[in-house]
Amino acid sequence: MSSEAIQSALAQMNSLASQAAGNTVKGSQVNMAVGGGSFGEALYGAARRINELSDNATRKAEAFQRGEPGIELHDVMMDGQKASIAFELGVQVRNRLVSAYKDVMNMQV
Template sequence: MDVSRVLAQIRTLQAQAGAAPARAAAVAPAAQDGGGFATLLKTAIGEVNQSQNSAAQLQQSFALGDRDTELSSVMLASAKAQVQFKAMTEVRNRLVAAYQDIMNMPL
């Protein structure tokens, strides 16, 4: 998951929201073709989910006594999943803040 890329797109969307209404209308058809930010966000959420699931599987394997599962790999996978989840939470918080800023703009 590339958080800096998501944050760059958030900044771009904020700049577009502050632009003239005619320019915002010109950007709207590009958002309807199914690509872009929505796809990026869905992919990032899927990666976080997959990371958490694999960490949970490793934890379960280690707890059941699987000799092929090392404690270091369990701890590393858990830490990675935790960092990804915190990053996704921060992105969500910034998206909510950007949405609130847009909704509070005078028309």
């Protein structure tokens, strides 16, 4: 659930997207604009939201451990579960994107 893992997943997705678009420059981002924003921006926003949920859950757990008033155990547990579910969703989306990319790359032209 660390931000390093999320950044690594985003870097991997950007690399795969660059290869799919035919870009050979490593680290370049592909702009796949659909509607108002790009696909990369949507992924980055989702990863950022997952990281925010994780950070919030960590802060709340630490505040509960310090015994700060107004922090209830059920709130800590719910925030932890929200962060966990969001992270698992992010992993599943990444896995589906990688699988779809591999399927497209294995298609005969």
